[in-house]
Amino acid sequence: MLHDPKLEQARLERLDPISTRSFVEWLEMKPADACYTHVSPHECAIGQFAGSRGMMYSDFHTDKLRHWEDKIARAKPHTYGAAAARGKALLEEVS
Numbered sequence: 642m643l644h645d646p647k648l649e650q651a652r653l654e655r656l657d658p659i660s661t662r663s664f665v666e667w668l669e670m671k672p673a674d675a676c677y678t679h680v681s682p683h684e685c686a687i688g689q690f691a692g693s694r695g696m697m698y699s700d701f702h703t704d705k706l707r708h709w710e711d712k713i714a715r716a717k718p719h720t721y722g723a724a725a726a727r728g729k730a731l732l733e734e735v736s
Contacts, residue, residue, distance in 0.1 A: 658694050659701070661735075664709060665728035667693060673722025679715060686714045686724050 667690050678684040687709055688698040701709075713728045 659696075659705070661705070661709070661728065661732060664690055664713070665725055665732060668713075668721050668725035668728055671721035671725075673720065673725070675721055676719050677714075677721065677724075679719050686719075686721065 664687075668686065677686045677689065679686075682688045682698040683692075685698070687701060687706065691698050691701055709728075712731045713724050716723075716727060
């Protein structure tokens with residue numbers, strides 16, 4: 642999928658800004674084989690997601706953040722595609 646910032650922003654605006662589903666959909670918009678750095682709050686998947694919402698990683702210090710780290714972001718491989726797959730599996734568990 643080609644990156645189109647206008648389409649990406651329009652899609653993001655329709656999503657709940659900090660739901661697990663919106664995080665997974667954001668991950669799916671990233672290049673699947675691109676890597677993120679898990680140990681940096683600015684370069685990790687959650688930190689980048691927060692930034693895309695005009696927030697900071699520290700704004701996510703909640704049970705939701707710990708849950709996302711445990712179930713989606715911390716596990717290897719640290720690629721957006723793998724994280725999106727883990728996020729989808731998590732959504733299926735709760736639905």
